[in-house]
Amino acid sequence: MTLELDVTGRRILLRGCNDRTAALAVNLLSQGAVVGVDAGQLTTAVADLLARGLISQAEGANYGEFDLIIGVDTRATMNSVSRDVGKVTLVGGGPGNSGLITLAGWDALQRADVIVFDRLAPLSLLQDLPARLIDVGKMPHGQQTAQEAINELLVAEAGKGLRVVRLKGGDSFVFGRGSEEWQACTDAGVAVEVIPGVSSAIAAPELAGIPVTHRGLAQGFTVVSGHVPPGDPRCMLDWPALARAGTTLVVLMGVKNLGPIAAALIEHGMADTTPAAVVSDAGLLSQKIVKGPLADIAGAASLAGINPPAVTIIGDVAGLDLGSVQAT
Numbered sequence: 001m002t003l004e005l006d007v008t009g010r011r012i013l014l015r016g017c018n019d020r021t022a023a024l025a026v027n028l029l030s031q032g033a034v035v036g037v038d039a040g041q042l043t044t045a046v047a048d049l050l051a052r053g054l055i056s057q058a059e060g061a062n063y064g065e066f067d068l069i070i071g072v073d074t075r076a077t078m079n080s081v082s083r084d085v086g087k088v089t090l091v092g093g094g095p096g097n098s099g100l101i102t103l104a105g106w107d108a109l110q111r112a113d114v115i116v117f118d119r120l121a122p123l124s125l126l127q128d129l130p131a132r133l134i135d136v137g138k139m140p141h142g143q144q145t146a147q148e149a150i151n152e153l154l155v156a157e158a159g160k161g162l163r164v165v166r167l168k169g170g171d172s173f174v175f176g177r178g179s180e181e182w183q184a185c186t187d188a189g190v191a192v193e194v195i196p197g198v199s200s201a202i203a204a205p206e207l208a209g210i211p212v213t214h215r216g217l218a219q220g221f222t223v224v225s226g227h228v229p230p231g232d233p234r235c236m237l238d239w240p241a242l243a244r245a246g247t248t249l250v251v252l253m254g255v256k257n258l259g260p261i262a263a264a265l266i267e268h269g270m271a272d273t274t275p276a277a278v279v280s281d282a283g284l285l286s287q288k289i290v291k292g293p294l295a296d297i298a299g300a301a302s303l304a305g306i307n308p309p310a311v312t313i314i315g316d317v318a319g320l321d322l323g324s325v326q327a328t
């Protein structure tokens with residue numbers, strides 16, 4: 001916690017106590033403040049400051065002697081209070097903009113002892129949280145943390161009796177491998193819960209002013225992964241059927257394979273003039289949108305320097321122009 005305040009000679013009361021209270025007290029002392037604490041339970045470090053006479057014990061009756069009272073969030077990381085038994089909470093963080101996480105997700109982050117996150121999560125939220133942060137970022141084509149290792153980490157941390165949050169971008173169950181983490185937890189007998197998130201499959205088009213459905217234009221939308229190209233033996237999708245489906249097609253993880261994807265759709269009967277759009281970094285300051293007919297979209301995206309993460313939208317809705325929608 002940073003106080004934009006000259007605290008020299010000020011009497012400051014810390015009301016409540018958690019794992020960071022000793023750090024705060026020492027910080028305040030080093031800035032010349034006189035510090036008191038009023039809490040039902042103290043951490044060892046705060047008790048030690050009291051025992052050494054560096055801070056004083058306060059109580060309601062003498063609150064009037066203080067210039068400032070700071071309320072300490074005692075829900076977070078209090079070692080000496082009985083905590084929940086270890087649990088893993090899979091939190092969908094939304095597409096990366098800090099305003100697009102759910103209230104339940106934000107609450108879980110604030111209560112967490114450990115947060116295991118990767119790069120598509122809303123990172124700006126993590127700055128002032130009390131939890132220990134573990135980055136298991138999986139960069140495309142870059143350094144990888146094996147899923148197995150992440151599963152083991154979650155189980156091990158929860159096994160210590162900690163509240164573990166696994167924070168991901170979007171929704172944990174949409175190409176997020178959250179269900180594998182769920183299975184790993186249940187296999188290990190670790191309690192697990194999931195808090196849904198706003199998936200980029202819907203939010204990225206939306207933030208670019210593209211509705212995935214629109215009366216008269218699209219009666220549905222299909223979300224697919226483009227991480228393997230059509231025709232690849234690992235590809236489980238029926239591209240001829242997708243070309244005919246008449247729904248909006250939303251492709252995640254498809255930047256690299258956009259050319260072959262567009263070609264397959266056209267080959268199987270989708271008009272090459274079908275409107276398409278690519279939205280990268282949706283909800284972030286670096287958001288980019290490229291639009292064009294299906295036949296040209298891969299070239300246009302590469303010319304514009306579109307990089308992952310990006311979502312491609314194919315269908316008449318991509319031709320609608322509602323203007324860009326501002327994320328909060």
Ligand code: SAH
Pocket residue numbers: 095096120168169170171172173174175176198199200201204251252253254279280281282283284308309310311
């Ligand atoms: N669970 C996530 C998806 C994970 S797969 C969700 O529900 O959104 C990763 C893919 O999500 C990226 O390759 C990209 O296609 C998409 N994505 C995630 N965040 C994005 C963002 N801010 N802008 C555009 N696409 C994004």
